[in-house]
Amino acid sequence: MIVVSDLAKSYDGTIYAIKDISLTIEKGEFTVIFGPSGVGKSTFLRCLNYLVKPTSGDVIIDDQRVGDLSKAELLGLRSRVGMIFQDFNLVNRMSVLGNVMCGRLHGLSVLRALTYSFAQADHEAAVHALRRAGLADAELYNRRVDTLSGGQRQRVGIARMLVQKPKVILADEPVASLDMKMQHTIMRLVSDIAAKDEITVVMSLHHLDLAKQYATRIIGLSDGRVAFDGPPDSLSDDIIDKVFKMEDKKVVGTRDD
Amino acid sequence: MTDATADAEIVEALALRKRTRLNLMLIFLLVASAGLWSAWETDFNLVELVKGWGHINNLLARMFPPDLEIVQNLGGPLIETLQMALLGTTIPIFIAIPLACLTATNIAPDPVLGNFIRLVLHTLRTVPELLWAMLLVTAVGLGTFPGTMALILHSTGSMGKFFYETIEAADPGVIEAMEATGANRFKVIMFGIMPTVLPNYLSIVLLYWEFNNRAATILGLVGAGGIGLTLTHAIQDFEYTEAVTCLIAIVLILTVIDRISAYLRKKVI
Numbered sequence: 001m002i003v004v005s006d007l008a009k010s011y012d013g014t015i016y017a018i019k020d021i022s023l024t025i026e027k028g029e030f031t032v033i034f035g036p037s038g039v040g041k042s043t044f045l046r047c048l049n050y051l052v053k054p055t056s057g058d059v060i061i062d063d064q065r066v067g068d069l070s071k072a073e074l075l076g077l078r079s080r081v082g083m084i085f086q087d088f089n090l091v092n093r094m095s096v097l098g099n100v101m102c103g104r105l106h107g108l109s110v111l112r113a114l115t116y117s118f119a120q121a122d123h124e125a126a127v128h129a130l131r132r133a134g135l136a137d138a139e140l141y142n143r144r145v146d147t148l149s150g151g152q153r154q155r156v157g158i159a160r161m162l163v164q165k166p167k168v169i170l171a172d173e174p175v176a177s178l179d180m181k182m183q184h185t186i187m188r189l190v191s192d193i194a195a196k197d198e199i200t201v202v203m204s205l206h207h208l209d210l211a212k213q214y215a216t217r218i219i220g221l222s223d224g225r226v227a228f229d230g231p232p233d234s235l236s237d238d239i240i241d242k243v244f245k246m247e248d249k250k251v252v253g254t255r256d257d
Numbered sequence: 258m259t260d261a262t263a264d265a266e267i268v269e270a271l272a273l274r275k276r277t278r279l280n281l282m283l284i285f286l287l288v289a290s291a292g293l294w295s296a297w298e299t300d301f302n303l304v305e306l307v308k309g310w311g312h313i314n315n316l317l318a319r320m321f322p323p324d325l326e327i328v329q330n331l332g333g334p335l336i337e338t339l340q341m342a343l344l345g346t347t348i349p350i351f352i353a354i355p356l357a358c359l360t361a362t363n364i365a366p367d368p369v370l371g372n373f374i375r376l377v378l379h380t381l382r383t384v385p386e387l388l389w390a391m392l393l394v395t396a397v398g399l400g401t402f403p404g405t406m407a408l409i410l411h412s413t414g415s416m417g418k419f420f421y422e423t424i425e426a427a428d429p430g431v432i433e434a435m436e437a438t439g440a441n442r443f444k445v446i447m448f449g450i451m452p453t454v455l456p457n458y459l460s461i462v463l464l465y466w467e468f469n470n471r472a473a474t475i476l477g478l479v480g481a482g483g484i485g486l487t488l489t490h491a492i493q494d495f496e497y498t499e500a501v502t503c504l505i506a507i508v509l510i511l512t513v514i515d516r517i518s519a520y521l522r523k524k525v526i
Binding site: 077078080081105106114164 | 428430431433434435436437438439440441443444447448449452453455456
């Protein structure tokens with residue numbers, strides 16, 4: 001369960017990327033943060049695991065107040081929160097297996113990190129995760145990730161997140177760099193995994209169709225604030241027009257672009 | 258478009274061309290006068306070279322034929338020079354990479370420490386290695402050790418700068434992805450940065466290996482060992498046939514090293 005109260009973030013002290021966000025996300029919910037680019041979706045996601053430190057407000061994940069955690073405890077929490085990205089954010093010069101095992105960095109000893117050697121258990125977990133992510137072809141495992149297609153790379157990103165055995169998945173526009181067919185494939189993959197393992201998903205999206213099709217709950221952001229919060233079928237075109245009509249006039253400092 | 262506006266545009270275009278030419282001419286005059294002024298102030302006079310032709314001829318005559326008998330004595334100093342350059346290139350790697358990680362703005366833990374390290378690196382590379390060698394020879398005495406240390410100090414400053422600039426150009430998305438897995442700063446550097454910057458680092462290291470081999474040959478000038486010392490002694494003793502043999506050996510070895518370095522660089526990129 002994720003509890004967010006009065007969350008706000010300003011990068012420069014005057015313009016707020018997100019403001020006054022208070023909500024509770026139940027375990028197992030597939031929540032889509034919806035809104036045009038530049039509206040604060042990425043900032044919101046990154047405030048949840050403190051990759052971006054909120055200016056004010058609280059985030060509580062599994063009864064832990066994230067802002068109160070020590071440095072080591074925060075790293076521990078992050079290791080249980082998987083993350084996938086629009087541009088996959090893989091290490092291009094590393095192999096598929098190497099990239100996936102990066103999901104295990106939290107528990108890696110200094111000596112192993114220094115010699116880039118992972119334990120046998122990490123290798124096995126990586127192969128298992130790759131199979132689940134739909135990359136069963138072992139021929140790919142030692143290839144550099146920059147030789148793979150976009151869809152395959154996002155599968156590697158998903159496998160990296162899976163070896164963390166996450167309780168929460170944060171997904172930042174995970175299909176925005178993919179073609180239409182692959183968008184649905186990846187969305188279905190994430191939603192199937194989340195449903196089976198009862199993982200809470202918080203995903204930013206700017207495609208309404210995808211949001212409506214896969215989410216169990218949609219949170220619409222406008223000008224950094226919650227403008228809509230409800231199940232997908234209650235989000236009518238009327239509301240969309242009303243809620244998001246102002247967007248073009250707003251200038252919001254965010255990391256979205 | 259009427260003829261009148263077309264004419265006006267042509268006039269405008271021609272005027273622009275004239276202005277551009279005038280500007281170029283001015284720049285040329287400025288550079289030329291700066292050059293003439295410098296030549297005047299520094300007594301730069303090619304006539305001296307012509308007037309001294311007799312002396313030069315004399316010197317050249319005393320240089321030939323090169324004394325090949327000393328070749329057997331050059332092996333030791335030559336290897337010493339290569340060893341100095343090798344140490345002067347490899348040791349800085351292990352100093353410069355940690356320092357670069359502490360000062361690269363995207364991953365540095367502390368901005369004050371980062372700025373201080375930047376200042377240290379700047380000082381290290383601003384002092385030429387020959388000057389470092391002079392200072393060190395004064396401090397610890399003649400020999401190859403001050404020479405190697407001089408190369409280490411200068412290379413650490415120069416390589417460190419290239420190293421942190423490369424880190425600062427690394428993809429922030431990958432760094433963020435590593436942080437998101439719960440990796441600490443050290444692991445973020447090892448996995449999110451090092452694999453990406455390594456080819457660049459190899460290229461930088463090879464460049465400084467070449468540079469240090471060249472630099473190592475003249476360190477002997479201030480008593481810091483190597484083939485330069487043999488050369489300096491030969492010139493001081495007016496043994497010009499020996500000196501020219503040293504010079505030929507230096508040119509040959511540096512050519513070989515440049516070739517090896519170019520080949521390796523092509524391989525890593």
